[in-house]
Amino acid sequence: MNYRKTSSLRPWAEKVEQIQWASNIGGVLFFAKELSSALYSAEDCEGSDWVASHPLMVATLDKLSSLSGIQNLSATDGFDKITKAHQWVMDFVEEGRLHGTV
Numbered sequence: 001m002n003y004r005k006t007s008s009l010r011p012w013a014e015k016v017e018q019i020q021w022a023s024n025i026g027g028v029l030f031f032a033k034e035l036s037s038a039l040y041s042a043e044d045c046e047g048s049d050w051v052a053s054h055p056l057m058v059a060t061l062d063k064l065s066s067l068s069g070i071q072n073l074s075a076t077d078g079f080d081k082i083t084k085a086h087q088w089v090m091d092f093v094e095e096g097r098l099h100g101t102v
Contacts, residue, residue: 003054004044005092012038013092016059020086025067032060058085 005013012035022028039051051057062082065071072078 001046001050001053002044003088005095006043009038009042009056010092010096012056013089014096016056016089017093019060019063022063023067025064028060028064028067032057032064035060053081055085055088058082059089062086 015031016035019028019031035056036051039045039054039057045051058081062071062085
């Protein structure tokens with residue numbers, strides 16, 4: 001699937017990066033709902049599968065699973081998907097910093 005780094009999603013990437021330090025599961029859950037709405041409203045949204053597998057959502061759901069104690073990093077394919085999602089988010093935020101859009 002195509003996950004373009006659009007300017008409308010950059011603030012969400014910054015928030016996703018920030019919540020990686022969160023400890024309040026309720027706050028992260030509320031954020032995930034807001035993020036879901038934003039992704040469904042994105043100009044290049046391709047539907048539910050696109051939203052569920054978007055790097056911003058994967059990184060957010062990874063944080064939720066970590067806070068709830070159900071995170072399983074032993075599955076190679078899951079670990080790879082999570083690692084790629086976090087890298088996508090970090091790259092997106094860093095690009096904004098380099099270009100002065102953060």
